[in-house]
Amino acid sequence: MEQGGAHEIGVHKAAEYFGLTFNIETLYMTWISMAIVIVFAFVATRRLKMVPGGWQNFLELIVTALLDQIESAMGPKGKKMAPLLITLFLFLLVSNWLGLVPGFTSPTSDLNTTLGLALLVIALVHITSIVNKGPGAYIKHYFQPYIPFVVINLIEEAAKPITLSFRLMGNIFAGEVLIVILGKLVPMWIPIPNIVWLAFSVFVGVVQAFIFTMLSMSYLAGSMSDDH
Numbered sequence: 001m002e003q004g005g006a007h008e009i010g011v012h013k014a015a016e017y018f019g020l021t022f023n024i025e026t027l028y029m030t031w032i033s034m035a036i037v038i039v040f041a042f043v044a045t046r047r048l049k050m051v052p053g054g055w056q057n058f059l060e061l062i063v064t065a066l067l068d069q070i071e072s073a074m075g076p077k078g079k080k081m082a083p084l085l086i087t088l089f090l091f092l093l094v095s096n097w098l099g100l101v102p103g104f105t106s107p108t109s110d111l112n113t114t115l116g117l118a119l120l121v122i123a124l125v126h127i128t129s130i131v132n133k134g135p136g137a138y139i140k141h142y143f144q145p146y147i148p149f150v151v152i153n154l155i156e157e158a159a160k161p162i163t164l165s166f167r168l169m170g171n172i173f174a175g176e177v178l179i180v181i182l183g184k185l186v187p188m189w190i191p192i193p194n195i196v197w198l199a200f201s202v203f204v205g206v207v208q209a210f211i212f213t214m215l216s217m218s219y220l221a222g223s224m225s226d227d228h
Helices: 023-044 055-074 074-081 082-098 111-133 135-143 147-185 193-224
Strands: 004-007 010-016 021-022
Touching: 004 021, 004 147, 021 074, 023 055, 023 082, 023 111, 055 074, 055 082, 055 193, 074 082, 074 193, 082 111, 082 193, 111 135, 111 147, 147 193
Parallel strands: none
Antiparallel strands: 004 010, 010 021
16 A cells, blocks of 8 residues: 555645545644744743833733633642643634634644644543542542442543534634635625624634633643542
């Protein structure tokens, strides 16, 4: 079997390596989002000032707001997860907005991206729970409050990455589709509907990044809790 190569799947260009299919467009957009976050963080922190301004002020506003949310939801232990959650939010924010740029698509409109991020968060939740509570207490909590509830608890755990990934992907993908439809239905000399929807899509991108991060924070807070 051919180990490498590229071909078209629908409107996406895909490549196959070692029996795995990769969406090239999603990979490119993901790398671009990562690069934007890294460059933005570097520029904002290169020359820190006591009185922030410009990019530093914008970044500090985001970081401060997220730190307050992390501390209120997770307590003192949440500081360990702060770098991960802040980076996750910034990456999601850039990824959600990237599809609003002509010629680009949002990597978060692809289920592969959102499901990968959701599985990463859930895996970290379980690892943190085992480390913090111990293997015995970790297994025991699935049988709480009564033994038959183990089925419900397992279904709930399986549903977490599904709901996390589909919620984010669905909202971002729908927004991109509607922007394309509006662009074809509304004449270029009537820009108001397009501008209004574009502004709404920017708002949705912020909200969806915030919701994903807050839910991840909530799951991690439960795994770091000392309650049995």
